[in-house]
């Protein structure tokens with residue numbers, strides 16, 4: 001059993017970063033995630049593990065610092081909240097285009113614009129469909145508990161390095177700010193310069209030595225044929241992720257007539273809604289996508305063969321519903337897919353969701 | 365006589381630096397980038413720091429700098445080279461990191477990144493090519509474009525009311541305590557090139573001695589963008605750019621810090 005603590009989600013991101021042997025964090029303050037950098041600065045990991053923590057002048061700078069450090073083969077990350085992630089879009093696209101591993105945490109708040117500092121899930125499209133310019137995908141993990149804020153830091157790094165692709169932890173202000181019991185991961189040492197050179201020396205800027213040609217980290221390719229080839233290679237990588245990395249959780253779906261589909265804090269709320277509905281004798285289950293990209297479309301298609309309908313519950317105007325509709329549509333089973341959402345930083349109550357289920361799906 | 369007979373070691377007075385690759389440069393004939401690259405390659409070679417030097421190329425004509433010098437490189441987004449270099453340098457304190465940036469890259473879109481990297485005193489070298497124009501995109505106005513200078517977006521000359529003043533960013537950089545060495549050079553004559561090489565060497569020596577940021581501006585020509593012959597461009601630079609961007613050291617301090625000495629121009 002690892003060390004047990006009562007901690008905020010944001011604090012846990014920081015602690016997990018130190019413990020997993022992260023080499024560097026670059027960030028800029030924004031509510032509701034500022035505790036990530038504050039915790040790191042208070043922990044002074046540079047003395048303990050040698051991890052670098054730097055407050056950048058902007059999110060534009062922090063993502064480009066991540067690009068530089070990641071390009072040298074280091075395990076580095078940043079965190080922000082919605083407006084800051086928008087500013088990072090160009091840099092994230094460059095990181096995807098140069099095929100660099102890194103972790104980006106988005107503790108979402110409501111938008112558009114400056115919006116609100118309250119929780120939201122309105123960055124689903126931005127996170128899962130690219131966000132910046134060009135055809136690229138992020139690996140997107142959606143934690144639904146403080147425990148998963150801990151667990152997904154190392155998981156995100158593992159996936160990022162496995163695919164040489166940026167991975168995002170898509171959290172929100174509720175998970176970031178709430179305190180829960182968490183079992184912290186054990187400490188892993190940071191990789192040494194020799195280990196980094198041995199593992200990533202074929203592509204990273206570890207310094208040109210006589211034993212290899214010099215390395216260039218770039219997303220640029222002026223020859224269209226080669227650039228198309230690069231794009232095809234990226235698409236192949238994303239397809240492999242879809243085959244191998246889908247993660248989800250099913251709760252009481254075995255006998256379900258109706259299935260709620262929700263991620264992150266919405267999924268936490270929906271667990272309670274399932275209980276409320278079941279107490280009324282309704283056979284309701286919950287499918288919680290853990291990876292938003294790759295999306296669990298196969299399991300939704302499977303469910304579509306035997307359930308009477310789906311309700312997506314999201315803290316937005318209806319974004320993930322498009323992926324659920326697509327999965328259901330492709331399954332050839334024409335069952336209804338509805339959406340229930342609250343916006344502007346309002347978190348739906350379990351009762352509200354149960355009611356919406358009856359009104360939009362069962363009664364309708 | 366064959367080549368081996370002509371090039372005897374005792375006759376050899378000059379050769380291409382080993383670190384310059386054999387790739388044909390894409391730069392226009394007359395452009396300053398090529399000379400600046402050569403000086404950079406010579407300095408890295410002479411200091412024997414190929415294994416520990418990481419270059420950051422910008423968006424601009426020198427985006428392909430990585431094709432020409434045999435060291436590890438990262439290509440940065442437009443203006444962000446100082447942030448990219450900060451990232452590399454912070455997690456690799458044993459490395460010597462430099463950025464190579466044009467005036468649009470450094471003094472317009474990337475103003476925040478260069479100011480803050482220099483102000484933090486990131487241990488790195490900045491090579492700043494000031495050709496008073498956006499070369500790569502076809503010769504539009506740069507922040508450094510002189511008043512009255514004709515560009516694709518100032519067809520009647522840069523107008524004070526519409527476009528404001530040209531930016532002497534190097535003087536601003538010299539005020540920042542994080543910098544230890546700030547200088548302005550040129551490469552339009554062999555003598556100027558020799559001086560410029562000395563400046564670049566000092567900047568790299570500073571990085572090796574962990575003296576914070578060293579900043580070398582090279583006042584440069586862009587004869588294609590300026591729509592001139594190479595010779596006319598050199599003359600135009602001497603007559604018009606040097607009075608506004610005077611060549612010489614702006615700051616040469618023992619180390620970075622608030623007490624760092626700033627020379628008056």
Ligand SMILES: Cc1ncc(C[n+]2csc(CCOP(=O)(O)OP(=O)(O)O)c2C)c(N)n1
Nearest residue numbers: 423424425442466467468469497498499500
């Ligand atoms: C975000 C972004 N905006 C604009 C551009 C287009 N662009 C490419 S190079 C350049 C100007 C480069 O000029 P400068 O930095 O002076 O370098 P030079 O080409 O003169 O060497 C611009 C505006 C871009 N690539 N990215």
